[in-house]
Amino acid sequence: MTDSPITARGQDFAAWYQDVVLQGDMAEPAEVVKGCMVIRPNGYAVWEILQRELDNRFKATGHQNIYLPLLIPQSFLKKEAEHVEGFSPELAVVTVAGGKELEEPYVIRPTSETIVGHFFAKWIQSYRDLPLLYNQWANVIRWELRTRMFLRTTEFLWQEGHTAHSTHEEATEEVLRILDLYAEVAEDVMAMPVIKGVKTRAEKFAGALKSFSIEAMMQNGMALQAGTSHDLGQNFGKAFNVQFQSKEGKLDYVWQTSWGASTRLVGGLIMTHSDDKGLVLPPKVAPRKSVLVPIFRKDEERAQVMEIAKNLACDLGVHIDAREGMSPGAKFFHWERLGIPVVFELGPRDVASNSIVMKRRDTGTKEIIRQSEAAVKLSATLETMQKDLHAAAKRRLKDNTVLANSIEEVESLVGDGKFVMAHLKDDPETDARIKSFKASVRNIPLIDEYDGPGKCIVTGENVGRRVVIAKSY
């Protein structure tokens, strides 16, 4: 990593983001593989934390992990009409393997509903086999034209849940349970507020009855879809002939769900909290919560400082940055860019006065505390910082969410980087109007925090509540 300056957010948000990602050791473009990135150590460590937080919750709600093949016979994609239409333009196709042209090409999975459908048909015969609650951690490829690290890459890492149920009601419960689970990880772990809602028909997953999403606001006011949960109805059940015998002995197609969250979450995290100095990580997702930088000039100072530093670091469970040939200033700069929540400084004067300096990454405030209090102060500070980051992001979301009552108003406000709440009919044609000025309907919130029903700003028809309109990644 080179120590290039970080572009200010106000100057060029996209350049700022790229700088933060690079200088934070999160990722770098893999320019030799179109649209791909290398996930660097700090970025992968954050992803591992998110994986564990999600995986623990999946398991606690009865899901089991499995692993399905990366390659899917091309013909499988064609079995669900909407699905193939949605994914065809983005497929990477293996046509040669083992030195021979393949009779039937394979596609690299863009998502696994089709191969899941094939296996569900083998695994499910009776209501006794249901519900089937599976998840897989995997890589997928979608050949994207415009890519951006973490937010949209040709290959990405994700988890995809696939479940089968005997009733639509039970499937719907599952879809919403997972939406809540995603929202919980976003809010409580990532300190990233989200709006839970249902996607419009134009924006739903290719092959689903209904899609639900959590949408977060980035610091430039743009929306990021951070997780989706789909009610697949019986569409894939019919396409892959997944039937079960009910308690009453009748044959019926299963009701399926699928849901996913990806390395995109890491991008959302960065764009929610980081600042012009670089990466800011909420303590719960920081691979390293705290570091201690010892400061000394002369040799006799060194011995004194290092002795106390070692004792403290051991008590606090933190890493000492004892690198030689690097100034304390360079070290502070290094840890700041990596987003370490709390950095301690310990110099000869601190040693003499039994104190230590504690610096918070988000506010930049320094506090001189007694060494004996350091452990208690550290844990309290990490807790406060987690809450403060969440509160700040919540405030930003609130401050930048506005109401609009005409299409012109929507266009103008969306251009200012706002989440615009408007009454809009769920119809591909009204979605198209919004798309005409490069924004989109993000979702129709599950909870109405505004004024209930109203007239669609395009068609004049009555609709139940306002939708969220924004520019998005």
Added chain:
Amino acid sequence: MTDSPITARGQDFAAWYQDVVLQGDMAEPAEVVKGCMVIRPNGYAVWEILQRELDNRFKATGHQNIYLPLLIPQSFLKKEAEHVEGFSPELAVVTVAGGKELEEPYVIRPTSETIVGHFFAKWIQSYRDLPLLYNQWANVIRWELRTRMFLRTTEFLWQEGHTAHSTHEEATEEVLRILDLYAEVAEDVMAMPVIKGVKTRAEKFAGALKSFSIEAMMQNGMALQAGTSHDLGQNFGKAFNVQFQSKEGKLDYVWQTSWGASTRLVGGLIMTHSDDKGLVLPPKVAPRKSVLVPIFRKDEERAQVMEIAKNLACDLGVHIDAREGMSPGAKFFHWERLGIPVVFELGPRDVASNSIVMKRRDTGTKEIIRQSEAAVKLSATLETMQKDLHAAAKRRLKDNTVLANSIEEVESLVGDGKFVMAHLKDDPETDARIKSFKASVRNIPLIDEYDGPGKCIVTGENVGRRVVIAKSY
């Protein structure tokens, strides 16, 4: 999962293995994707445990996880002559993506040395950047003709370590450190004894100076290479121009290592411990250590038994199998096939006498113990079982390892399913002689447990010690 019978090992070892894998809910063939498998819940849960055991050790020895692209430009493979020759026949090639023929095809990684070389050249300039100690958890594809679940599949999951060093000595230390780490996980966690050794020149990794392996003996006497660690020398450094400036200001190529262990470990685990009743899992790799099956006929028995069962299950931290409409016998059968180390039975008579029945999966022995002792007995039994399984496997390895002093003796003993120790020159031509009767030199053990130097049974030349010859997976 259907409840088909399990073929006896003595009758047909390959059929037995397939039955154990299927009935143990470990995996099933993904017949629609050539040579691939679906990893089922029990199999994936075991893999997660192995991942954690390996990953903790990688991190404790200073390695960081990163993630590199799945796709590699085809031209990269050609930069290291031996490497391309070794892997070309096994490649899966993406020629079409995003609806267009690609100008340069991508291969799906069969392993990542080449793309690692590309990035190391970007990341390494000076001795200060070294050592670079990276690992990635990933899927890879090698188009294999003859496949077998877990042991050899077209796609498999693994970790691949990639490190760069400023001296050959340091790289060699790394290679051996990882070999030890693999052996520790095999022996201490999987209860699977292994022989650490260096591969012959004919068997080394394509592009390496030297390869090291751990080799385990399966119950039919066949060998399984369970992990490899490669000294790549400066081969990839030269191919990808990975140079660094030394402390003295001189430019030199880095010294690299790579090492991998895969889902193949799960296959080795199964073939080491399982029996004619199905899967046997050493407690340390069992996703669920113990289950309690309540037994009752009448309704009043049910209430009594379930109350005590719930209390005990809570104390012991074990799952109660309270499924309705399933006989206790069917439940025992179910858990036996899944390889649960200890199953408790609790019936009305046990309730009356404050006792409980504890059954060990490996020995099949039942013990009636007091309920108050159950927790202590369970943990002691799990510990004993772990040791006993390791001891049994060690004894089997010892009993089936024999010395041979002529090529004819080797051929005959290898046919009997033995590990045959013989003096053999490390030369592709002598390897070819061994291959002529469908066996191979597994490795040259690091520790000589036999009679030191001797004359090569093919060439008559002096060699330092005996090598391990066996049929292998």
